[in-house]
Amino acid sequence: MNRLLLRILAAALALPLAACATLSPAEYARAEAIAVDARDTTVDCTRADRCAAPSPLRALAGQAFAASAPDAPRHYALILDEGGEALLARLDLIRGATRRVDLQTYIFDKDDSARLVLDELLAAARRGVKVRVLIDQLSAIADLEILAALAGAHQNLELRIYNPTFGLAKPNYLHYAASVVCCFRRFNQRMHNKLLVVDDAVGIAGGRNYQDDYYDWDGQFNFRDRDVLVAGPAARAMERNFAHYWDDRRSVPVAHLRDVARLLLERGAPGLPPAQPRRPDRVQAMQRAAADTGLVRERLADRALPVGAVAYLADLPEKHHGDQASEGAGAAGLANLLAQARQEILLQTPYLVLSDEALGIFRQLRAREQPPRVVVSTNSLAATDNPIVYALTYKYKRRHVRELGFDLFEYRPFPADPPVDPALGAWHPGQPPAGADPAVARSELPGGSLGGSRGSGAAQVEDKLRTETRPSLLRTSTPANRPVPVIGSGPRMGLHAKSMVIDRRIGVVGTHNFDPRSETYNTEAAVVIDDPAFARALAASIERDIAPGNSWTVAPRRKPPVLSGLNYSVGKVLEASPILDLWPWRYATNYAFLPGPECPHALPRRDPDFHRCYVAVGDFPEVRLGPKSIFTRMLTAFGAGLVPIL
Structure with missing residues (x-):
């Protein structure tokens, strides 16, 4: 066994040398001259x-x-x-x-x-x-x-x-x-x-x-x-x-x-x-x-x-050269904006994985005598293109809803009112055009690529290496990190917008996912506009995404008749463990609005009539996972250690 390990280690150490075989300076000069x-x-x-x-x-x-x-x-x-x-x-x-x-x-x-x-x-x-x-x-x-x-x-x-x-x-x-x-x-x-x-x-x-x-x-x-x-x-x-x-x-x-x-x-x-x-x-x-x-x-x-004034908050490439003065330049500006909020924060991110710094900011906001309302729009498991990252969102739902007080909404894979226009060639979620090729317009994605049916085998592997949320071999090599099979047909949608509105006065649109990877590994950028009219327009766009037909509402479950305190305490303790979190009774789950004569309008989750107008649809609505549901829960258990690179 020791000899085998030594061979593996020697092969691993030899990889960089094999990968670095290069051309001579003269050959590079000739190639440049040819171009x-x-x-x-x-x-x-x-x-x-x-x-x-x-x-x-x-x-x-x-x-x-x-x-x-x-x-x-x-x-x-x-x-x-x-x-x-x-x-x-x-x-x-x-x-x-x-x-x-x-x-x-x-x-x-x-x-x-x-x-x-x-x-x-x-x-x-x-x-x-x-x-x-x-x-x-x-x-x-x-x-x-x-x-x-x-x-x-x-x-x-x-x-x-x-x-x-x-x-x-x-x-x-x-x-x-x-x-x-x-x-x-x-x-x-x-x-x-x-x-x-x-x-x-x-x-x-x-x-x-x-x-x-x-x-x-x-x-x-x-x-x-x-x-x-x-x-x-x-x-x-x-x-x-x-x-x-x-x-x-x-x-x-x-x-x-x-x-x-x-x-x-x-x-x-x-x-x-x-x-x-x-x-x-x-x-x-x-x-x-x-x-x-x-x-x-x-x-x-x-x-x-x-x-009026527009600010472009962007990291510099020095962030990648170890220059501490420039590292997180864009992230620092966004953190300052969050900390200044007084009444409300509308936050939209496809991957709700908070860094330690962001977690600290939201805890400080929550601790205020009059904390601002925080509304978060993010992906459901059925809508996300990255199930591994979603496992961490799922793991910390209790923290997001109970401790931080988020009003949390998860985007549906087939939103009823998405911002798409067939006149410009768009595919409407769940409604492929008449005569569309069923091999192209399918939702299950059994090993296919996100970019459409571009072939199979090695070509599909190449495509997966170039999708937004899989920037390393470790995550492209597993079928688990592809959009999960869903109940429904036709093309689906997943949230990718990264935006924020603060106090209906400041609007932010950019590339920052408000996560550890954006703060540490990536360079990011955002446009910040301090203008009430623009902020209202951006808020209306986000609020359209969290409307009942486009998103599910995340809210606490009804308390069980017995042992509700024990259930909560055990779930909270296991949440802190990076190696075991298989507790089946989660604090919060997803709800769908049921309009009717007694429920004409959508309600906030804190409304006394919420449970009369909303029905629980489970932790993973519209997902056809089968055995993969177990895998998702296992990722919830072991995924915390992956936060820095996700």
Whole structure:
């Protein structure tokens, strides 16, 4: 046995050396030269505005700058709730760019929506617009040919990859295993920021990546997400923050990655493979919508709210260099906002896993003589894309409801009133379009990927490595960390929005999940707008998500007739144990509203008539788990130790 252990240890220690086999400096220089020589230098437009298309959203920035003074900035802000509108806004801004487009993201896929954006970026570069794209390596385009093609596509397009594992664009399982063995913290530090800035004048920030399921275009599982568009002086702060990442040593030009460089050396710079959309009709409809200035003005620009000061709270890449002064810069600002709350906090997060710091803040708020009301919108097990993380939410329900006093709501997988628009190609939860391919529009996801039916076997494994909530091999390798089977058919939704409203005065939209991973491992960003009208609009959006048809209410169970005190005490003691928590009688569970003559309106859980108007639907409503329910409870027992990396 000792000899076997020594062999395993020796193999583990050898992994980093095997993973680090690299090219010589001369070979890297040759690969870079091949990419540079292949780049098209032709510019299609000689006009000063680079032949930009009329953009109602870009025009908002001109109005904001004209109304601003050095000590009194003015902005326009637009909440992007619908996935189709969020994609439409991006296309409109890219087409309207006159000088520069900077895009920063955690995930960039190669599906219909991502390829549509990529083609628009290339078209902007050919017009003469400077385009810079920065993608976190863990979730970058999983196709070496496309990456090599982009390295040599055009002189005005630059692509860099953030924190590549062992200098690779596409690591395999050996490389991931090596990174865990040799340097887990370094390779687990990810750039979770999502930002699009055009001409230093208008920006979009929020939760959405570049993948179909963020724009309601996936036939299996879509994210209910949220961005905010900001036009005006704050875009300059967004641009400055982007520049910090672009210039950071962890941001590597794509041609300098070992596997991309090797392809360039062996085959030269390939041409970009032609787009092969799965739904060409939808792509063409979106392109037509982006060309319709009146439509963009009516659906988007006319709804933008005039606001005053806007702050962009964003971590710097120094957070990943051990600079304590900059670590948690974004998180610190959000913590200060929470601590200042007086009457109410509306918090929306897909993963309710509180860090020690956040737990301390909420306990201090709760201890006040008049504590603010705290309303939390999060995922149910049926809606989440990450069951392992949900196990921790489930484990601490008593603490959230009883000790912290949260009014907690869990999102349904088939919400009755989701913010989706079929006119922009959206799949409505539970209602696939007539004639839809049942292999694409299914809810059970028996080992399939979140990005749609992209094949099987190794291709599905690749896709899972690039989903938002599985940034390590440890969690992608288990079937347990995929959306669970549910009762129902058609595509479902899972909450992904990260937002907050404080005292109906301050609105926050960003990437921060308010969890330990966001504070420690990821870099994050958030837009903060101190404006009552914007805060009310954001509050209305969150309150729509927690309406009875869209979410279940979490509330204490009816007290059992006997031994209620003993049941509570045992559950509380076991909750503190990281290794055993199988107590079957939980303090709180999920409830559904039953409207009727005596219950015309939804009630808060503290209302004396609550149990008359609500029916308990169990801890895991609409989940078809079978044996997996036992596994979830086991994760509840042992999952506490995983908090730092979840």
